[in-house]
Amino acid sequence: MNDRSRLSQIALLSGADFSLLPKEGALVVGFSGGADSMALAHALKGAAQQNRILLAHVNHGLRGEESERDEAAARAFARKEGLRFALFRTDVKALARERKMGLEECGREVRYRFLHSLLQQEGPGGAILTAHNADDNAETVLMNLLRGASLSGLCGIPPKRGEILRPLLRVSREEIEAYCRFYELPFVTDSSNFSESFRRNRLRLQVLPFFKEENPGFLKAVGRTAESLALIEDYLCGEAKKLLEEAKERDGLQAEVLKKAHPALRSFALKSWFKEKGCRPLEEKHLAGLLKILEGGGRFQLPEGLLAECFQGLLFVSEEKAAVEFEEPVFQRETPLPNGKILILEKREGFDRCGERKFHNLLFKNSFDCDTITAAFLVRSRREGDRFLPPGREGSRSLKQLFQEEKIPAARRKNAVLLTCGSEIVYCEGLGVSRRFQVTNRTRKVVFVRVIDPEEKGIVDKGGKDLGAGEGNA
DSSP states (O other), X not given: OOHHHHHIIIIISTTOOOTTOOSSXXXXXXXXXXXXXXXXXXXXXXXXXXXXXXXXXXXXXXXXXXXXXXXXHHHHHHXXXXXXXXXXXXXXXXXXXXXXXXXXXXXXXXXXXXXXXXXXXXXXXXXXXXXXXXXXXXXXXXXXXXXXXXXXXXXXXXXXXXTEEOTTTTSOHHHHHHHHHHTTOOOBXXXXXXXXXXXXXXXXXXXXXXXXXXXXXXXXXXXXXXXHHHHHHHHHHHHHHHHHHHHEETTEEEHXXXXXXXXXXXXXXXXXXXXXXXXXXXXXXXHHHHHXXXXXXXXXXXXXXXXXXXXXXXXXXXXXOOOOOOEEXXXXXXXXXXXXXXXXXXXXXXXXXXXXXXXXXXXXXXXXXXXXXXSOEEEEOOOTTOEEOOTTOSSOEEHHHHHHHTTOOHHHHTTOOEEEETTEEEEETTTEEOGGGOOOTTOOOEEEEEEEOTTOOSOSOSSTTOTTTTTTOO
C-alpha cells in the first residue's frame, strides 16, 4: 500500500464500517450522486466483489434540470467504475398530492420501495446500503429532541435495520467530502439542501456549526451517546418481551402483571405491544391515558379509530366500530356480512374419530354436528335478550353474562356474529358452538365455523377468544 492510499484510509474514512456486509448476495446502494453516496460506492469497491454492487438512483422529478443532471452524473460514475446501475423515475410531487403525503415522506417511501424491490429481484442474502453519515445522525437526534423524543428517538439512526446497512454512520460529512476530493470523485450538490425553509436544513446550517465550534468532537459525542442509548433500548426490548409474555391472556394483557412492573418497563412494554400490532408509535398523552385506565379501569380513545378498554383486570385494544344490525340467509361456503366480516362454513364428510384427534383438541369448540341441523341457517347480529347454551354447562345463559365471564371487550361484543338454526343459536363468535349442536362420538358429518375480519389490522392476537381477528380459525 503506498502512502497516498494509506493516508486516504486512515485520515479520510477512518470510521467507515463494512464489517456487517453479508458474505454473499447483492449490495444495493442508494445512489444519489452526492458526496455521501459517491464515497460509499467508491469505498465499497475495496470491501466487496464488484459484480455484487448495484447502484440504484431515483429521479424524483422535483428539481427540473438539476434532477436530470444528477441522474446523468450517477449514470456516468457507474459506467466509469464498471458498476451495475438501476434507475427509477417518478413525479413525487404528483404522487404526494395523490396520496396526501408530504414531499419528503413520499420521496422516502418511493426510494426505499425501489431499493427493496431491487434487492428482492437480486435474490436472497444481500443488503441495502445507504450513505447516512455522522452529521445526519446528529441532525436526527437534535430533530427528535426538538420535538420531544422518547428513548427510541434519541438513539439516532441505527447502523443496521433489517436488510438496511449504513457503513458511513461514524464518518463526518467533512471527511466524506475530503475523500471525494482526494480521489477526484465528481459529486453533485442538491441545491435544496441550502434552503432554510426546511427545519433540518436550519439545524444543519445554523445549529450544528455552533455545537461543532463549542466541541470539535461533537459528532462523535452524539454518536457515542446514541449508541449507549441504543444498548439500553435493546435491553428494555428484551425485558418488555418477557413482561408481555407473562401478562398476555387471550387477546389482552393482565393489568396486575403490568402494574407490578417498574413504571419505565411498563411504559416500554405497552409501546412495544402496540408496535407489534402494527400501530403507529404512541405519543405520551396516549400512553398516559392507557396507564390511567390500567390503574382504574375504563376506556380510552386512541388514534386510528382504536379503543383501549380495561375491565375485569384485562387490558384490550380493538377497532371502534358502530354496531351493525343484520340477518342474512346462509347459502354458500363463504358469506360476506354487512358488518364487514365473513362467515365461513367448511363441511367434512366421513369424520374419523381416531384420525382426527387433533380436531378434538384444537377445533372442537368451533365445529358442530351437521346431523343436528333441522332447519335453514341464518347469520345475524346480537339482539337484546339473546341466550346461549355454553358447552360443558347446564342451562342457557344470556350472552351479556357469558361475554362478561369470558372477559370479551365491550367494543367487540356489539358486532359478534351469531349462526342460528330456527330459534336456536348454533354458534356465537367468541363463545363457540352451543352444547346442543356439539360434535360427539357418533358424529359423521362435521362443519367447521370461522369468522374473519378482512379489515382487522393485527390489533389483537389471533386465537383464543379474539372476536376481531377471527376466533375459531382453522
